[in-house]
Amino acid sequence: MAFAHKSTISDKAYGAQNNERLEYLGDAVLGTIVAEYLFKKYPNGNEGFLTKMRSKIVQRKSLNTIGDKMGLDMLLSEYNNTRLSRSMLGNAVEALVGAVYLECGYSKTKRFVIRKILRSYINVHELEHFDDNYKSQLLEWCQKNGQTVSYKVLARYKFEKRDRFKVAVMIDGKKLATADDFNKKSAEQTASERAMHTLGIKGSKKKAASV
Amino acid sequence: MAFAHKSTISDKAYGAQNNERLEYLGDAVLGTIVAEYLFKKYPNGNEGFLTKMRSKIVQRKSLNTIGDKMGLDMLLSEYNNTRLSRSMLGNAVEALVGAVYLECGYSKTKRFVIRKILRSYINVHELEHFDDNYKSQLLEWCQKNGQTVSYKVLARYKFEKRDRFKVAVMIDGKKLATADDFNKKSAEQTASERAMHTLGIKGSKKKAASV
Numbered sequence: 001m002a003f004a005h006k007s008t009i010s011d012k013a014y015g016a017q018n019n020e021r022l023e024y025l026g027d028a029v030l031g032t033i034v035a036e037y038l039f040k041k042y043p044n045g046n047e048g049f050l051t052k053m054r055s056k057i058v059q060r061k062s063l064n065t066i067g068d069k070m071g072l073d074m075l076l077s078e079y080n081n082t083r084l085s086r087s088m089l090g091n092a093v094e095a096l097v098g099a100v101y102l103e104c105g106y107s108k109t110k111r112f113v114i115r116k117i118l119r120s121y122i123n124v125h126e127l128e129h130f131d132d133n134y135k136s137q138l139l140e141w142c143q144k145n146g147q148t149v150s151y152k153v154l155a156r157y158k159f160e161k162r163d164r165f166k167v168a169v170m171i172d173g174k175k176l177a178t179a180d181d182f183n184k185k186s187a188e189q190t191a192s193e194r195a196m197h198t199l200g201i202k203g204s205k206k207k208a209a210s211v
Numbered sequence: 212m213a214f215a216h217k218s219t220i221s222d223k224a225y226g227a228q229n230n231e232r233l234e235y236l237g238d239a240v241l242g243t244i245v246a247e248y249l250f251k252k253y254p255n256g257n258e259g260f261l262t263k264m265r266s267k268i269v270q271r272k273s274l275n276t277i278g279d280k281m282g283l284d285m286l287l288s289e290y291n292n293t294r295l296s297r298s299m300l301g302n303a304v305e306a307l308v309g310a311v312y313l314e315c316g317y318s319k320t321k322r323f324v325i326r327k328i329l330r331s332y333i334n335v336h337e338l339e340h341f342d343d344n345y346k347s348q349l350l351e352w353c354q355k356n357g358q359t360v361s362y363k364v365l366a367r368y369k370f371e372k373r374d375r376f377k378v379a380v381m382i383d384g385k386k387l388a389t390a391d392d393f394n395k396k397s398a399e400q401t402a403s404e405r406a407m408h409t410l411g412i413k414g415s416k417k418k419a420a421s422v
Contacts, residue, residue: 020258021250028239028246035239039232047231106317 002026002095003072003079005088019095026098029106031058033097033113041124056127057118063090066121072096093117134192138169141201147172151188154178169195213306214283214290215235215340216299230306236289237309240317242269242306252335267338268329274301277332283307306326345403349380358383362399365389380406 002019011017021094034057038050045053056062067073067089074161076084076092101109118124131137142149148171155166159182167187168178177194181187213230220229233244245268249261256264263309267273278284287295287303308328312320329335342348353360359382366377370393378398388405392398407413 021256021261024258025246025250026260028243032243035236039236045232047235050232050235159241 002099003075003092005080005082007082010079022095022098026094029095029101029107029109030094030097030113034058037114039117045151055134057122058088060087063093066117067093134189134196138192138196156198167191213310214286214303216291216293218293218297219291233306233309234302237305240312240320241305241308241324244321245269248325248329265339267343269335271298271301274304277328278304280332345407349403349407380403
């Protein structure tokens with residue numbers, strides 16, 4: 001059930017057998033396992049640092065990459081006929097964790113997540129130094145170089161019944177890159193990352209504070 | 212440690228012994244326990260319904276009320292010298308759950324949370340029908356009565372180093388109620404709730420959809 005997308009099995013019927021409920025459960029379970037893992041790994045890390053690290057691991061983009069590396073696309077293709085989207089991969093990771101939890105309980109799921117997900121696909125030490133706030137990095141670069149940065153919503157449209165935004169990042173009033181997302185801030189982040197790439201700015205690897 | 216506020220024990224030193232780390236852990240553990248509790252209680256509830264129900268239970272305001280009913284103010288006063296704020300109560304609930312988890316593990320914490328928190332202080336069936344979106348309720352009332360509603364940020368200031376907003380809700384351009392919060396949307400919700408009270412509008416008890 002963890003790999004059955006709602007387009008394959010409608011959730012309108014009672015007792016929906018698609019992966020959305022498992023995804024809801026797995027999202028929580030995964031979040032707690034990662035929270036505890038970091039809590040113990042960084043006995044001196046403060047709450048702000050731990051929260052930021054956790055969000056770097058469980059954010060959509062990161063889960064999509066994990067699902068990709070785990071080869072979940074093969075399983076998703078097998079169980080569904082729809083075109084696969086990136087976000088289906090991350091959702092499947094969550095649903096898988098939810099399914100393992102229901103079958104095996106918390107301790108075994110914790111072992112599974114730590115061994116088969118965290119240690120296999122996440123470099124925690126690299127994440128410590130990884131600054132994923134591209135907006136602030138781009139702003140810093142612009143301030144250093146006497147340029148201005150601004151963001152513009154080019155379009156707001158419906159996609160799969162949800163509002164989606166097309167956003168542009170402008171340097172000195174000139175459009176440098178665009179990005180689409182359901183969330184305006186996320187679109188701005190992606191557009192900023194693309195603009196940095198175009199400008200040849202390397203992402204700063206700041207030492208994470210307060211560890 | 213669950214009741215030691217950071218103002219009592221600074222987190223600047225390594226190995227901070229205040230309750231912020233426990234709060235971070237407990238927030239995750241509590242979220243998972245509530246997620247699973249609802250998952251099993253509503254075998255036909257879809258992901259959207261479950262997510263909404265969960266947020267009604269673990270939202271700040273609700274945790275503050277639970278902490279209050281549990282009498283945590285007594286314990287907080289004993290361990291700290293600062294003036295108690297409402298949010299310290301909710302944070303202490305989370306930190307307590309984090310502490311119980313570290314001492315007793317997941318299963319025992321689950322039993323503790325379900326018996327001593329959920330069943331004691333939360334009426335899940337009432338929550339099903341409870342519509343906590345005061346902005347939309349006020350808007351609906353205004354549309355029925357041919358009046359317009361708008362929101363105005365009266366002030367933005369720093370409180371405990373964080374941005375805080377004072378927001379007013381205006382009916383037909385007349386200021387009806389104000390509220391302060393760190394989050395603009397939350398301030399608008401509270402102001403709307405107050406305006407509804409002033410206008411004598413009873414909160415609608417909509418049947419929650421999709422169960």
